Amino acid sequence: MSASVQPDLQSTSPFRTAEQREADRAAKRNALLLAAARMFNARGFHATSLDDVAASVGVTKPTIYHYLGNKEQVLIECMTIGLIQLQEAAAAARAEPGTAMERLCSFLRRYAEVNMAEFGQCVIRTGDELLSPEGLEKLRSLKRPIDAAMRSFIVEGIEEGSIVSADPKMLAFTLAGALNWPGRWYRPDAGSPPSEIATAMVDILMQGFAARR
Amino acid sequence: MSASVQPDLQSTSPFRTAEQREADRAAKRNALLLAAARMFNARGFHATSLDDVAASVGVTKPTIYHYLGNKEQVLIECMTIGLIQLQEAAAAARAEPGTAMERLCSFLRRYAEVNMAEFGQCVIRTGDELLSPEGLEKLRSLKRPIDAAMRSFIVEGIEEGSIVSADPKMLAFTLAGALNWPGRWYRPDAGSPPSEIATAMVDILMQGFAARR
Incomplete structure (x- = not known):
């Protein structure tokens, strides 16, 4: 088999390329993670079994172990995806033109939307007490840049005069709490x-509930 | 023993009166519930054992069964106390003079404080998925008047012009979420x-984060 015929062979070969294998692996991981996130959100961590997650996508538990690991590793992977989505929301807002206030609003809207999606809901619904010390430390290191981004939008907005002079930490806690909570009650149906x-x-949080006289 | 000497006897008798027995029973129940709430908040429902709760107050598990029942009954009792505190906060605010806006602020401050206390934290930290259908129904019936009170302060405030014309449901969700979240992060120490x-x-939520120009 000479090198010159290989391209032709590749397109019709029953053997997949490295790229195809990698894409296939990623698609399988994603399907398993989404199924797991939905079950964690519906039943809670302790009541979720990897057997049931596996069955919901037509595979068995060893398949999950192979692609993702044990139950805590699966949960941490789901939460990691949610936290990376929040980090991306912060980075996208940071790159936008306009005032710090506008960038904060843009970040907050996306922040709330992520919290209502499957992986974000895993982040919101998992209390620290459910995680091992190592898992907790990993997730805290992913949360830190998100908190820092929220804080820095606020501090910049206060400096430019577009955001009220409140304690930035307390303001960040208030905004985050209000926009975390939909991760608890939101139902797609x-x-x-x-x-x-x-x-x-975000409009309510921006304007406040006191009517302007 | 004639009826005439009974009052004197009661004050020095080694036998307790019905009132003393009832007060004693209530004090024991309260001590057990507070110990349970603290452990549920620190470890989560599944990782809490009634043996450990009992040990933390120097008794054994049968004592908890005797005064409170099984683990879910203990959790529901803790949450019920928190929800009754929230109902009382609504009733106290309703009785205050002033505008609906002022009553709402008063209610919200107390609402946040309850959520940072032991029994309120149990309410915030317990996902619906942890409860049996019967437990969930009981707690929902306790939550309904609190949601209704929040909603009615808002509607009255919109009517009197002191609260912004927002969707009352969405405003209630936003305020409740912001003030529920401290139940997650607050640490007394x-x-x-x-x-x-x-x-x-509450000041931040009332004024909004947008600087007034």
């Missing part, structure tokens, strides 16, 4: 879509 | 006291 909920909540 | 945190958060 009822009510407004996440983007509308996020916009309405 | 670090930072400001609950009353200061509550006041600062």
Whole structure:
């Protein structure tokens, strides 16, 4: 078999390329993680069994061990995806033009939307007490840049005069709490879509509930 | 033993009166519930054992069964106390003079403080998925009047013009979420006291984070 015929062979070969194998592996990991996230959110960590997660995608538990690891590793992987989505939301908002206030609003809307999606809901619904010390430390290191981004949008906004002079830490806690909570109550089958909920909540937080006289 | 000497006897009798027995029973129940709430909050429901709760107050598990019942019954009792405190906060605010806006602020501050206390933290930290259908129904019926009170302060405030014309449901969700979240992060051993945190958060929610120009 000479080198010159290889390209032709590749396109019709029953053997997959390294890229195809990698894409296939990633698609399988993602399907397993999404199934796991949905079950963690619906039943809680302790009541979720990897057997049931595996069955929901038509495989068996050893397949999950092979692709993802044990139950805590699966949970941490789900939470990691949610936290990376939040980090990406912060980076995207940081790159936007406009005032720090506008960038904060943009970040907050996306932050709320992520919290209503499967992996973000895992982040919100998992209390620290459910995690091992190593798992907790890993997740804390992923959360730190998100908290720091929230804080820095706020500090910049206060400096430019577009955000009220409040304690930045307390303001960050208040905004994060309000926009974390939809991760608890949001159900895809009822009510407004996440983007509308996020916009309405950020507007309320921005304007305050006191009527302006 | 004639009826006429009974009052004197009662005060020196080694036998307790019905009132004393009832007070004693209530004090024991309260001590057990507080110990349980602290352990549920620190470890989560599944990782808490009634043996450990009992040991933390120097008794054994049968004592807890006798006074409170099984582990879910203990959790529901802790959450019930927190929810009754929230109901009382709504009733106290409703009885205050002033505008609906002022009553809402008063309710929200107390709401936040309850959520930072032991029994309120149990309410915040317990996901619906941890409860049996019967337990969930009982707690929902206790939560309903609290949600209704929040909603009615808001509707009255919108009518009197003191609260912004927002969707009352979305406003209630936003305020509740912001003031529920301290139940997750608050630690008695670090930072400001609950009353200061509550006041600062309600001020932020009232004024909004956008600077007024």
